[in-house]
Amino acid sequence: RAVLVTQPLRPPLPGPGGRLLVGSEGQYRACLRWVSSRAEALVKHLRSNGVKLLLSSVKQEEEVIYYAKLHGVSVVECLSSEEMALISEITGVSPYAPFGDDARGEIAESAAAAFCRPLLLGSERCVHIGFTSTCAFQPHCLILCGPVDSVNEQHAAALQGAFTMLQQLFKRVDQ
DSSP: OEEEESSOSSOOSSOTTOOOOOOSHHHHHHHHHHHHHHHHHHHHHHHHTTOOEEEESSOOOHHHHHHHHHTTOEEEOOOOHHHHHHHHHHHOOOOBOTTTSOTTSOOOOOBOEEEEEEEEETTEEEEEEEEOOOSSOOOOOOOOOOSSHHHHHHHHHHHHHHHHHHHHHHOOOOO
């Protein structure tokens, strides 16, 4: 199972609209322990609900990455808004809000992923995810890789033109 998130999973110290007043180093350390334990509890909650893949539009804190690794949850960070929208469209899943949703209940919206593999394209680190089909849409994968960007752009423009032509060809004609 894969879950989409659009916010950091490490809870903020003061909370929404609040202030954190610390009187000693001991209180500060206690706050950090509390935040750390909440992050671990959230990752454990994800794992106990069968989540093995976390797709995040934001960079997660090192604590979250550590606990995710510790509990067998893979994390893909810094996805663009377009990528998140595409994944949401393909899977029909909305982002999970860990501090707004019921953090103790079952995670209702998750996507089924058949596989998730790291992929290195030149200097770019990518991820190859295979989502199982949840509707009539059958996702496909196309990776364009050329020696220079202009070649990739030419191939992408040619493919876009071909897809546009196919869409026009198969467009329903109402009479």
